[in-house]
Amino acid sequence: MRIALALKGLDYKAVPVALQDGEHLEAEYRTVNPQGLVPVYSDAQILLSQSLAIIEYLDETHPQPPLLPATPLERARARQFALLVASDVQPLTGLRVMSYLRDACRLDVAARRGWFNHWLMEGLDALELWLTAAERGTRYCVSDEPSIADVCLVPQLAVARRSGIDVEEFPRLAAVEARCLALPAFIAAGAAPPAPPS
Amino acid sequence: MRIALALKGLDYKAVPVALQDGEHLEAEYRTVNPQGLVPVYSDAQILLSQSLAIIEYLDETHPQPPLLPATPLERARARQFALLVASDVQPLTGLRVMSYLRDACRLDVAARRGWFNHWLMEGLDALELWLTAAERGTRYCVSDEPSIADVCLVPQLAVARRSGIDVEEFPRLAAVEARCLALPAFIAAGAAPPAPPS
Structure with missing residues (x-):
């Protein structure tokens, strides 16, 4: 946001x-x-x-610059990508779920870490595959301007890096991330530069 | 859909x-x-x-009839409501998650039912509260025509009923549902009429 x-x-x-x-x-x-x-x-x-x-x-x-592409087709693709993050990864790895797994389900640290990494990796796999299948050569996820898709992707990759996941295993995601992190708006918003591998 | x-x-x-x-x-x-x-x-x-x-x-x-209201404000509210279902309830109670809880987390039936009901009830509470706070007297969730919010709500309530939850505990949700289920489109789509209480 x-x-x-x-x-x-x-x-x-x-x-x-x-x-x-x-x-x-x-x-x-x-x-x-x-x-x-x-x-x-x-x-x-x-x-x-x-x-x-x-x-x-x-x-x-505030229509300018647009965060959704111009055509219904591209808008659909941008929303699909954004929802892959916002519905398929984020809700499963958020704090309220992790707390419930600890307190109500009594999962230990290893099981909780397993849960977190499982859904995060599933999500990153799906996103990388999505970019691979699209293979449109756009600068960002769905077009040559950053969109709602990139706005969702970059913070999710920051979470992945903080969790010790090697984002370079997802070369298309990492390439889009690098282009985003060179933009003043992403820098101003504090989207973290890649941390050194842990 | x-x-x-x-x-x-x-x-x-x-x-x-x-x-x-x-x-x-x-x-x-x-x-x-x-x-x-x-x-x-x-x-x-x-x-x-x-x-x-x-x-x-x-x-x-296919713009007619619209599934999103006319103003940015009302569209935002419709999307917010739809996301309360699509991001906060559905991903946590879907089959892939329930299977993972059984197979990887080794939760027994009671614990899995507890999980399912917890997130479903949290979601229904949030949706009921949302309608209560809105208190706009609209026929459906956000306006006097069915929108993306109602399209998401009705199948979620059908899931709740099948799971034995008393939807009448959420009077505003139940009232919207009843109005939707009287519409030919909801009937044609097989949105189930309320099952007898189990």
């Missing part, structure tokens, strides 16, 4: 929520999002959760 | 995939969707996975 805001050149005030301290579960944050999930976006018109809904809203209210 | 196709009045050929037999994991289906997930939509132009990407594509290529 910060990358989308930066690509749009929008000023915003970031309010960090300390997930590790459970701040997202406290009453004060629940008045913002009853679900206790991040991120939430708010302006004079709306208070909105769900990253993809926020990005689409930003794109409709 | 079948509801969206029916609302648009589109003819289509449904190709059932026998998930319980693992047909979605076989090589033949993998040529359609390498991820092995359903549903997949295909026409002369595109082969597309991810329900929400498919519904948005149908809406862009």
